[in-house]
Amino acid sequence: MSRILDVKGLEGGYGTVQILHGIDLYVEEGEFVTIIGPNGCGKSTFIKVIFGIATHYNGSVLYNNETISNWRTDQLVNNGIAYVPQVDNVFPSLSIFENLQMGGNSLPTKVLNDRIEEALDMFPDLRTRVHDLAASLSGGERQMLAISRALISKPKFLLLDEPTAALSPLYQSQIIDKIDELRDTGITILIVEQNARLSLSKSDRGYIFANGKVVHTGDAKDILNDPEIGEYFLGNKSD
Ligand SMILES: Nc1ncnc2c1ncn2[C@@H]1O[C@H](COP(=O)(O)OP(=O)(O)O)[C@@H](O)[C@H]1O
Numbered sequence: 001m002s003r004i005l006d007v008k009g010l011e012g013g014y015g016t017v018q019i020l021h022g023i024d025l026y027v028e029e030g031e032f033v034t035i036i037g038p039n040g041c042g043k044s045t046f047i048k049v050i051f052g053i054a055t056h057y058n059g060s061v062l063y064n065n066e067t068i069s070n071w072r073t074d075q076l077v078n079n080g081i082a083y084v085p086q087v088d089n090v091f092p093s094l095s096i097f098e099n100l101q102m103g104g105n106s107l108p109t110k111v112l113n114d115r116i117e118e119a120l121d122m123f124p125d126l127r128t129r130v131h132d133l134a135a136s137l138s139g140g141e142r143q144m145l146a147i148s149r150a151l152i153s154k155p156k157f158l159l160l161d162e163p164t165a166a167l168s169p170l171y172q173s174q175i176i177d178k179i180d181e182l183r184d185t186g187i188t189i190l191i192v193e194q195n196a197r198l199s200l201s202k203s204d205r206g207y208i209f210a211n212g213k214v215v216h217t218g219d220a221k222d223i224l225n226d227p228e229i230g231e232y233f234l235g236n237k238s239d
């Protein structure tokens, strides 16, 4: 297996505010990897530094063995990286179809329409409503739209930031199942999740962040079965 992402000693933040203090993290091609950790520990910031929208200070960020820390967002997207942000990830005043078009507005119309069809095949619930405004969607449907829009660029590597936040348990598992299906189609997954148990149950490996550092990493199964980690991070106190 080869590493699609290989990060070593990453320091980053926002302007002069350092948030990440030396993160080592890798993702093998085809893997499903989950990052968990308490609020404010730098999970979103890490994803944003990878995607070039927060500040990179130091450390190497290799994507398919190439340094990408100086790449523009459009270069990252054109080379197969897509990002689904935690918030504001759809345009409520546009229709579902228009939102999907925004996912590939530099593509030739025919290619774009084919890709929208493929995205709708993946999320058939959206197909019946393509002309409705995104504002009319439920929270779970909005997340599905945000993910399907990210698919329009035909990513090889998908970064997702808390796609199940604030959703009902039913939608939470539907979304994680969908992401697992995307992995089965060959897309490598790196996801930040507050619903640690659910996401780790589909993951190969996990990372636990605290205070801008990796405090633990290992096989997802081992993390799920570790009683100490369970108590602190997965909310499964034994009482
Ligand atoms: N745009 C920003 N400018 C300055 N600090 C920020 C910004 N966004 C987030 N932070 C701070 O960075 C820290 C890590 O935030 P974040 O990466 O969003 O945490 P997590 O995703 O793990 O909850 C927090 O202290 C947060 O207040």
Ligand SMILES: [Mg+2]
Binding pocket: 043, 044, 045, 086, 161, 162
């Ligand atoms: Mg976050």
